[in-house]
Amino acid sequence: MVVDANLGLGGHAQALLAAHPSLHLVGIDRDPTAIERSTARLAPYAGRTTIVRAVSDELTDVLDRIGRPRVNGVLFDLGVSSPQLDEAERGFAYSYDAPLDMRMDPDQELTAELVVNTYSAAELTRILRDYGEERFAARVASLIVKERSKQPITSTKQLADLVRSAIPAATRRTGGNPAKRTFQALRIEVNEELTALERALPAALDALALGGRVVVLAYHSLEDRLTKQVLVARTRDTSPPGLPVPLEAHQPRFRLLTRGAELPDEDELARNPRAASARLRAAERIREG
Numbered sequence: 001m002v003v004d005a006n007l008g009l010g011g012h013a014q015a016l017l018a019a020h021p022s023l024h025l026v027g028i029d030r031d032p033t034a035i036e037r038s039t040a041r042l043a044p045y046a047g048r049t050t051i052v053r054a055v056s057d058e059l060t061d062v063l064d065r066i067g068r069p070r071v072n073g074v075l076f077d078l079g080v081s082s083p084q085l086d087e088a089e090r091g092f093a094y095s096y097d098a099p100l101d102m103r104m105d106p107d108q109e110l111t112a113e114l115v116v117n118t119y120s121a122a123e124l125t126r127i128l129r130d131y132g133e134e135r136f137a138a139r140v141a142s143l144i145v146k147e148r149s150k151q152p153i154t155s156t157k158q159l160a161d162l163v164r165s166a167i168p169a170a171t172r173r174t175g176g177n178p179a180k181r182t183f184q185a186l187r188i189e190v191n192e193e194l195t196a197l198e199r200a201l202p203a204a205l206d207a208l209a210l211g212g213r214v215v216v217l218a219y220h221s222l223e224d225r226l227t228k229q230v231l232v233a234r235t236r237d238t239s240p241p242g243l244p245v246p247l248e249a250h251q252p253r254f255r256l257l258t259r260g261a262e263l264p265d266e267d268e269l270a271r272n273p274r275a276a277s278a279r280l281r282a283a284e285r286i287r288e289g
């Protein structure tokens with residue numbers, strides 16, 4: 001049994017089910033539209049799939065509920081899906097004008113509009129700096145606070161224009177769309193993406209049966225760094241230094257399957273330009289415990 005912790009449109013799930021005729025797949029997504037579409041796509045495999053609307057950090061509970069706490073694989077394909085980006089009204093994209101929403105789960109309360117209009121300048125600065133790696137975080141945050149004192153910031157275009165005006169002209173000419181980093185930061189905050197990964201990845205490793213594998217596809221450096229930290233920590237021998245023999249209890253339970261992060265090759269990029277930022281890391285359980 002394997003878990004697809006970011007089911008999306010079910011593309012990976014379908015490929016796995018087609019390639020392994022006896023495989024049972026548990027698919028998780030927090031977005032009801034993704035659940036609806038992947039359910040339709042995976043209908044031919046309905047007898048071998050369990051589709052659950054949940055946040056990936058609920059993995060342990062989901063597996064307990066279906067009575068299969070140990071699995072042979074967990075796949076994470078992090079971040080937003082193409083439909084989430086391409087459907088203007090979801091408010092993820094700076095290239096369309098739409099309400100500032102960015103929720104993967106439309107039933108949750110926190111939206112990008114709420115973040116932008118209610119967080120303090122200090123909180124906005126921290127988010128833009130930590131989640132967007134925005135050099136001009138403080139400038140963008142103070143302009144947001146100034147603008148919202150005149151009128152609420154409610155649309156993606158309004159925010160994208162504001163960010164553009166906060167970034168110095170010389171920088172604007174070089175680094176792509178200046179709103180990209182701010183939009184990434186808001187999306188991560190609204191959906192608590194890094195917090196979810198921080199909890200879900202250890203839960204996935206814990207759920208692996210002997211020989212089972214976790215594979216993570218990350219799309220920006222923050223996700224990839226966090227993935228690397230968790231996998232490196234779990235694949236390290238923790239014996240105190242200087243012992244004549246390694247202690248069994250301190251031997252790693254997992255081994256890395258990738259050296260560094262694997263990147264897409266030219267063929268894949270030609271077929272799928274959105275794979276450009278993908279970074280793949282994987283680990284395998286080699287000991288119980």
Ligand SMILES: C[S@@+](CC[C@H](N)C(=O)[O-])C[C@H]1O[C@@H](n2cnc3c(N)ncnc32)[C@H](O)[C@@H]1O
Pocket residue numbers: 005006007008009010011012013028029030031034054055056057077078079080081082104193196197
């Ligand atoms: C990149 S897409 C996955 C695409 C999918 N692998 C496919 O082949 O169609 C990421 C999906 O993960 C979902 N997602 C992101 N973070 C999540 C989380 N913490 N818990 C559950 N679902 C999440 C999003 O709603 C989105 O549908």
